[in-house]
Amino acid sequence: MLHDSFLKTLRDQARNLLTWSVGVVAYVAMLMAVYPSISKSAGRLQGYIDNLPAALRAAFLGPSGDFTSPTGYINTELLSWLAPIVFIAFAIGVAGRALAGEEEDGTLSLLLAYPVSRRRLVLQKFAALTALVSAIGAAFWASLAIATAIVGTPVGAGSIFAAVLLFTLLALAIGSVTLATGAATGSRSAGTAVGAGVAVAMYLLNTLAQINAAAHPYRVLSLFYYSGGTTPLGRGLAGVDVTVLVCTTLALLAATVLLFERRDVRV
Amino acid sequence: MRLIAASVSIGSPLIVALLAVLALVELGLLAWALLDLAKRPADRVAGGSRLLWLLLCLFVQLIGPLIYLAVGRLPAAPRALPRPQAPGGEGHVARAAAALYDAAASRARGAAGDAPPGPEADAERLGPAVELVGVRKVFRTTAALDGLSLSVPEGSVFGFLGPNGAGKTTTLRILAGLARPSSGAARVLGRDVSGAGGDVRALIGYLPDVPAFYKWMTAPQYLRFAGSLFGLRGDVLEARVAALLDLAGLAGVGTRIGGFSRGMKQRLGVAQALVNAPRLLLLDEPTSALDPIGRREVLDMVAALRGRTTVFFSTHILADVERVCDTVAIIDHGRVAAHAPIDELRRRRGGLSRLAVEVDEPPLLVAALEGAAWLRAVEVAEDGGLRLATDDLETAQRELPALVAHLGLALRRLESDELSLEDVFVDLVEGAPR
Numbered sequence: 290m291l292h293d294s295f296l297k298t299l300r301d302q303a304r305n306l307l308t309w310s311v312g313v314v315a316y317v318a319m320l321m322a323v324y325p326s327i328s329k330s331a332g333r334l335q336g337y338i339d340n341l342p343a344a345l346r347a348a349f350l351g352p353s354g355d356f357t358s359p360t361g362y363i364n365t366e367l368l369s370w371l372a373p374i375v376f377i378a379f380a381i382g383v384a385g386r387a388l389a390g391e392e393e394d395g396t397l398s399l400l401l402a403y404p405v406s407r408r409r410l411v412l413q414k415f416a417a418l419t420a421l422v423s424a425i426g427a428a429f430w431a432s433l434a435i436a437t438a439i440v441g442t443p444v445g446a447g448s449i450f451a452a453v454l455l456f457t458l459l460a461l462a463i464g465s466v467t468l469a470t471g472a473a474t475g476s477r478s479a480g481t482a483v484g485a486g487v488a489v490a491m492y493l494l495n496t497l498a499q500i501n502a503a504a505h506p507y508r509v510l511s512l513f514y515y516s517g518g519t520t521p522l523g524r525g526l527a528g529v530d531v532t533v534l535v536c537t538t539l540a541l542l543a544a545t546v547l548l549f550e551r552r553d554v555r556v
Numbered sequence: 557m558r559l560i561a562a563s564v565s566i567g568s569p570l571i572v573a574l575l576a577v578l579a580l581v582e583l584g585l586l587a588w589a590l591l592d593l594a595k596r597p598a599d600r601v602a603g604g605s606r607l608l609w610l611l612l613c614l615f616v617q618l619i620g621p622l623i624y625l626a627v628g629r630l631p632a633a634p635r636a637l638p639r640p641q642a643p644g645g646e647g648h649v650a651r652a653a654a655a656l657y658d659a660a661a662s663r664a665r666g667a668a669g670d671a672p673p674g675p676e677a678d679a680e681r682l683g684p685a686v687e688l689v690g691v692r693k694v695f696r697t698t699a700a701l702d703g704l705s706l707s708v709p710e711g712s713v714f715g716f717l718g719p720n721g722a723g724k725t726t727t728l729r730i731l732a733g734l735a736r737p738s739s740g741a742a743r744v745l746g747r748d749v750s751g752a753g754g755d756v757r758a759l760i761g762y763l764p765d766v767p768a769f770y771k772w773m774t775a776p777q778y779l780r781f782a783g784s785l786f787g788l789r790g791d792v793l794e795a796r797v798a799a800l801l802d803l804a805g806l807a808g809v810g811t812r813i814g815g816f817s818r819g820m821k822q823r824l825g826v827a828q829a830l831v832n833a834p835r836l837l838l839l840d841e842p843t844s845a846l847d848p849i850g851r852r853e854v855l856d857m858v859a860a861l862r863g864r865t866t867v868f869f870s871t872h873i874l875a876d877v878e879r880v881c882d883t884v885a886i887i888d889h890g891r892v893a894a895h896a897p898i899d900e901l902r903r904r905r906g907g908l909s910r911l912a913v914e915v916d917e918p919p920l921l922v923a924a925l926e927g928a929a930w931l932r933a934v935e936v937a938e939d940g941g942l943r944l945a946t947d948d949l950e951t952a953q954r955e956l957p958a959l960v961a962h963l964g965l966a967l968r969r970l971e972s973d974e975l976s977l978e979d980v981f982v983d984l985v986e987g988a989p990r
Contacts, residue, residue, distance in 0.1 A: 292784045396770060405754060
């Protein structure tokens with residue numbers, strides 16, 4: 290039975306989670322299924338990549354320009370762009386519906402008339418967001434770990450776990466931007482727009498910092514820098530990365546509580 | 557697939573069994589595939605056999621979710637949506653509401669060891685249920701409430717009247733803790749609502765003017781969810797949900813709320829507002845979406861709650877207020893224009909009564925009425941009849957026929973007409989400074 294908004298939100302998102310998980314698993318399977326063909330043509334492909342302009346190569350493949358090794362292939366095809374898009378898009382969708390979505394639907398008026406404090410409601414919604422993004426992360430990790438084991442690529446499940454954990458934390462931080470904006474404005478579209486805008490801006494900053502020396506020092510301002518950028522696999526789990534991502538999320542969560550407690554709920 | 561969905565709905569035993577069988581088949585295939593893979597030599601990393609197995613496993617894994625999604629998106633088998641019937645006959649809703657409160661009170665007494673309420677509890681209950689003192693609420697440059705002050709005694713049925721935009725909904729939202737006053741004090745059951753937490757809201761039931769629910773839930777699911785937020789559990793919760801479904805005429809309705817009519821949602825709204833047997837029931841236009849029978853049942857229910865709880869009832873339907881309310885406040889432009897028991901309000905508006913008179917020569921009678929001590933005003937209606945306003949109805953009824961006879965006129969009609977709440981309302985609202 291649904292005793293609180295945490296469980297209710299999980300139930301709200303069950304079908305959404307299922308759809309996203311199936312999509313993630315299918316895409317990982319498809320990409321890993323073609324890896325054996327890629328590895329057979331490794332020499333020719335790497336030669337082509339080595340002839341690309343250095344800036345372009347660095348922007349999409351990282352400083353090493355590795356594409357044909359298992360780690361390089363997974364980094365390039367899955368982790369450098371697909372994983373951020375999937376995790377962040379899912380987190381923004383869930384966070385947008387969490388408070389602002391309920392407010393726009395009119396269900397928040399009844400919910401807040403019950404003896405549920407606003408702080409508690411925000412914390413339960415955030416806990417649900419964390420659980421749901423973690424579930425997508427688990428599906429991504431499991432499918433990639435199983436696929437690499439089946440295809441026989443020498444990438445450890447622990448290494449994949451580290452990369453997926455960083456993406457999960459990145460998605461939670463961006464989702465918290467959406468949650469805070471939605472809590473402050475009561476507008477789901479405003480929350481989605483601000484969350485997506487912040488994500489795109491940070492992604493561009495991190496990419497630009499890899500090809501432009503002048504922008505290089507500012508890469509620390511981008512959360513993507515802490516989630517591994519273009520080479521998440523093999524980066525490992527650094528304490529500073531986890532700390533920055535977790536602290537950013539917690540700061541945004543505190544802001545969400547403060548903003549939400551100080552405003553009227555719309556009719 | 558639609559034919560299947562017409563005969564079974566998601567969650568039915570047939571679908572559950574089908575999905576369970578599919579899940580078992582999937583798990584079996586997955587285990588078989590993994591065992592097969594484990595037997596193969598490690599150097600065959602790019603072997604076609606492994607890839608085929610991988611794709612097969614993933615494809616099979618997708619079958620169950622895809623069926624669930626396909627069936628779940630089809631409309632559920634149509635069910636008849638019964639009108640709220642009153643299984644107990646006339647007055648059933650009112651009796652159900654009263655029984656709900658009596659059961660809650662009995663449970664509370666049981667929890668307290670049947671001890672009689674102490675003097676502190678008595679003192680608390682004797683205070684006003686709602687007290688607003690100089691409440692202002694400003695939205696940018698517009699003052700929705702402009703120094704609103706009123707007091708509602710506990711146990712009463714209070715009518716809160718006003719034209720559209722007068723500030724009724726804003727007042728109710730402040731009392732429910734959804735909005736905060738810009739200035740002034742709003743107290744519910746002796747506690748300031750703007751600084752109060754869940755302890756005050758645990759004593760309140762609130763029905764917004766357009767209640768919105770989670771569309772995927774059924775009425776029992778929603779009531780269980782709402783009840784659990786008030787800390788109800790187990791048999792107590794189930795008994796409360798059953799009583800409220802009966803009260804709302806939604807017992808046996810398994811349709812999701814997304815398929816409810818406006819009236820059904822309104823009845824569910826009333827039910828959820830009662831889930832905690834509140835000491836203060838805030839109802840914002842509770843009868844606006846109901847048909848005449850539903851409206852009568854809600855009004856009967858409100859009347860039955862008199863003395864059991866305090867009902868703060870906003871509406872623009874004057875007949876509803878006249879029917880059930882003890883006391884009324886008329887609000888206009890964010891201020892209280894009048895606040896008194898209904899009868900007193902009528903008397904206070906000059907204490908006037910009206911007489912409708914029809915004679916064959918109205919101008920003669922009008923001329924003869926000049927100087928009559930009991931007459932306050934006279935006007936000629938469009939139909940040629942006279943409308944007299946008097947502050948001494950008894951004298952007027954005695955002297956008027958004598959005067960007509962003295963003038964030799966034929967008296968065709970003489971009726972007294974009490975000042976209605978509508979007259980008071982229009983008089984107050986139209987006469988207010990704009």
